[in-house]
Amino acid sequence: xxxxxxxxxxxxxxxxxxxxxxxxxxxxxxxxxxxxxxxxxxxxxxxxxxxxxxxxxxxxxxxxxxxxxxxxxxxxxxxxxxxxxxxxxxxxxxxxxxxxxxxxxxxxxxxxxxxxxxxxxxxxxxxxxxxxxxxxxxxxxxxxxxxxxxxxxxxxxxxxxxxxxxxxxxxxxxxxxxxxxxxxxxxxxxxxxxxxxxxxxxxxxxxxxxxxxxxxxxxxxxxxxxxxxxxxxxxxxxxxxxxxxxxxxxxxxxxxxxxxxxxxxxxxxxxxxxxxxxxxxxxxxxxxxxxxxxxx
Amino acid sequence: xxxxxxxxxxxxxxxxxxxxxxxxxxxxxxxxxxxxxxxxxxxxxxxxxxxxxxxxxxxxxxxxxxxxxxxxxxxxxxxxxxxxxxxxxxxxxxxxxxxxxxxxxxxxxxxxxxxxxxxxxxxxxxxxxxxxxxxxxxxxxxxxxxxxxxxxxxxxxxxxxxxxxxxxxxxxxxxxxxxxxxxxxxxxxxxxxxxxxxxxxxxxxxxxxxxxxxxxxxxxxxxxxxxxxxxxxxxxxxxxxxxxxxxxxxxxxxxxxxxxxxxxxxxxxxxxxxxxxxxxxxxxxxxxxxxxxxxxxxxxxxxxxxxxxxxxxxxxxxxxxxxxxxxxxxxxxxxxxxxxx
Numbered sequence: 001x002x003x004x005x006x007x008x009x010x011x012x013x014x015x016x017x018x019x020x021x022x023x024x025x026x027x028x029x030x031x032x033x034x035x036x037x038x039x040x041x042x043x044x045x046x047x048x049x050x051x052x053x054x055x056x057x058x059x060x061x062x063x064x065x066x067x068x069x070x071x072x073x074x075x076x077x078x079x080x081x082x083x084x085x086x087x088x089x090x091x092x093x094x095x096x097x098x099x100x101x102x103x104x105x106x107x108x109x110x111x112x113x114x115x116x117x118x119x120x121x122x123x124x125x126x127x128x129x130x131x132x133x134x135x136x137x138x139x140x141x142x143x144x145x146x147x148x149x150x151x152x153x154x155x156x157x158x159x160x161x162x163x164x165x166x167x168x169x170x171x172x173x174x175x176x177x178x179x180x181x182x183x184x185x186x187x188x189x190x191x192x193x194x195x196x197x198x199x200x201x202x203x204x205x206x207x208x209x210x211x212x213x214x215x216x217x218x219x220x221x222x223x224x225x226x227x228x229x230x231x232x233x234x235x236x237x238x239x240x241x242x243x244x245x246x247x248x249x250x251x252x253x254x255x256x257x258x259x260x261x262x263x264x265x266x267x268x269x270x271x272x273x274x275x276x277x278x279x280x281x282x283x284x285x286x287x288x289x290x291x292x293x294x295x296x
Numbered sequence: 297x298x299x300x301x302x303x304x305x306x307x308x309x310x311x312x313x314x315x316x317x318x319x320x321x322x323x324x325x326x327x328x329x330x331x332x333x334x335x336x337x338x339x340x341x342x343x344x345x346x347x348x349x350x351x352x353x354x355x356x357x358x359x360x361x362x363x364x365x366x367x368x369x370x371x372x373x374x375x376x377x378x379x380x381x382x383x384x385x386x387x388x389x390x391x392x393x394x395x396x397x398x399x400x401x402x403x404x405x406x407x408x409x410x411x412x413x414x415x416x417x418x419x420x421x422x423x424x425x426x427x428x429x430x431x432x433x434x435x436x437x438x439x440x441x442x443x444x445x446x447x448x449x450x451x452x453x454x455x456x457x458x459x460x461x462x463x464x465x466x467x468x469x470x471x472x473x474x475x476x477x478x479x480x481x482x483x484x485x486x487x488x489x490x491x492x493x494x495x496x497x498x499x500x501x502x503x504x505x506x507x508x509x510x511x512x513x514x515x516x517x518x519x520x521x522x523x524x525x526x527x528x529x530x531x532x533x534x535x536x537x538x539x540x541x542x543x544x545x546x547x548x549x550x551x552x553x554x555x556x557x558x559x560x561x562x563x564x565x566x567x568x569x570x571x572x573x574x575x576x577x578x579x580x581x582x583x584x585x586x587x588x589x590x591x592x593x594x595x596x597x598x599x600x601x602x603x604x605x606x607x608x609x610x611x612x613x614x615x616x617x618x619x620x621x622x623x624x625x626x627x628x629x630x631x632x633x634x635x636x637x
Binding site: 087 | 300301303304305307308309311312315316468471472473475476477478479480481482635
């Protein structure tokens with residue numbers, strides 16, 4: 001890969017907390033202008049990894065380069081960060097927070113532009129403590145954008161938001177992507193990763209266990225489709241559930257040859273009135289690779 | 297650029313303080329109420345015991361016994377060793393000593409307008425074997441409340457400096473706000489300077505307001521220059537804010553910070569002379585008090601207010617305060633951590 005096209009280059013990154021090795025020899029390249037997603041179950045090392053990339057934590061060993069240089073003043077000026085948990089200063093309004101952070105950088109976008117982009121206009125004079133979850137996340141994104149960063153880190157930005165607020169936030173991230181900025185995102189939501197990320201890396205136990213574009217990964221790990229039937233219909237036909245994944249009142253099976261699978265079910269006398277067929281999702285891949293469901 | 301960042305953080309912290317009405321009210325009302333309450337309680341009153349200064353040749357010398365000097369047998373009297381004759385005479389002039397005696401010169405000094413001095417003189421006259429030459433000084437009495445005002449203002453500054461900086465930094469760190477700032481170009485030194493500037497501004501404004509209000513309400517003398525007094529207050533505030541920075545440099549628990557700040561403030565309040573003079577206290581206490589910034593702040597402020605001391609006459613206190621400030625600030629900047637790792 002051409003080094004000029006790589007925004008962040010990570011090589012053999014390790015981080016110890018006492019005896020615990022949270023990140024174990026991680027290597028990856030994040031290209032300029034792409035949205036890179038970091039997925040993994042709780043405790044996989046996502047937040048530690050992103051904080052190492054942000055320069056907030058110092059690695060125990062390994063290297064991180066930003067545009068070919070070690071993380072330094074240039075990176076600090078050009079990186080925008082939205083942490084998973086960020087407290088803001090008490091008693092300051094939305095506008096005052098944006099003004100405060102704008103003054104910490106050598107150059108900044110006009111505050112009015114940031115407020116318009118993040119839909120904060122009507123909230124300008126509101127005490128930041130009185131914002132809803134979605135409004136607060138938009139303010140934090142505004143703070144991350146206030147100095148016109150080239151690379152933006154978003155650590156689980158939509159956790160805890162209602163579906164509508166989450167979709168609004170996705171639109172914002174898509175507009176940031178459209179500017180050509182590099183986005184590094186961690187998330188628990190597969191739908192979010194699928195919609196926003198150009199490439200993803202799935203982490204478990206401090207290591208990357210798969211990476212690529214979402215479609216590439218699905219193609220690489222799955223063929224065929226997923227059949228879903230009511231559990232009761234299968235039990236009525238005395239079907240052995242060993243190859244089925246049971247979830248609440250339905251059971252799913254991954255099949256390579258859809259026609260042959262449907263014929264076999266008909267022969268065994270399974271009613272197909274409530275049959276659902278779907279493509280594989282990142283959730284399937286995640287469960288396949290990590291052996292556990294994502295937890296928000 | 298650095299100044300711009302410092303000013304931005306300073307402004308944000310000031311807004312936070314001003315809009316936090318409970319904190320603002322507490323900072324202004326507490327000292328005002330204390331001064332007014334104590335002024336009422338101690339109006340027209342002096343300390344309950346007779347206080348006699350005894351001139352000593354050296355700090356290692358011991359007070360004479362009652363066998364050697366019958367005057368030392370007086371009951372209900374506190375004998376305080378004094379080593380600087382001019383200073384001791386000033387204390388008699390200000391009624392802070394009821395009588396001063398120099399056994400080597402066989403002489404004593406009293407204030408002709410002091411009722412206690414008069415009483416003591418009558419008692420001495422009744423003692424057998426006491427032959428001392430009389431010297432008279434004059435001067436207005438220092439009311440207890442006049443002496444107390446600098447103490448209470450200084451105490452309020454101490455709490456405001458230490459808790460207003462130390463506790464706030466720890467709260468910022470625990471909440472993750474410092475972590476967010478660490479992702480910006482601001483340096484620890486710039487952040488700490490901004491905190492100091494913000495608190496210094498707040499403290500000076502609040503202290504001047506309370507000073508003016510108490511001066512108007514109860515009236516007290518300021519024999520020295522107000523500008524000198526301002527310089528003393530500034531130096532004291534810098535020293536105590538720096539202490540707060542040092543305590544908060546890497547503390548991550550609000551409970552621990554609270555304990556550490558109390559550990560620093562309470563002894564200062566007790567031995568630095570806020571409520572009463574520590575003259576006559578055990579040598580170890582006096583020595584310990586000299587290590588504390590509040591002692592130097594109060595000694596200098598009282599010297600300016602009650603004795604009319606000039607800037608040069610309190611320069612030693614100012615130098616010590618600034619040294620304490622620089623020392624703690626260097627330690628705080630060196631050991632500062634944005635987050636709890």
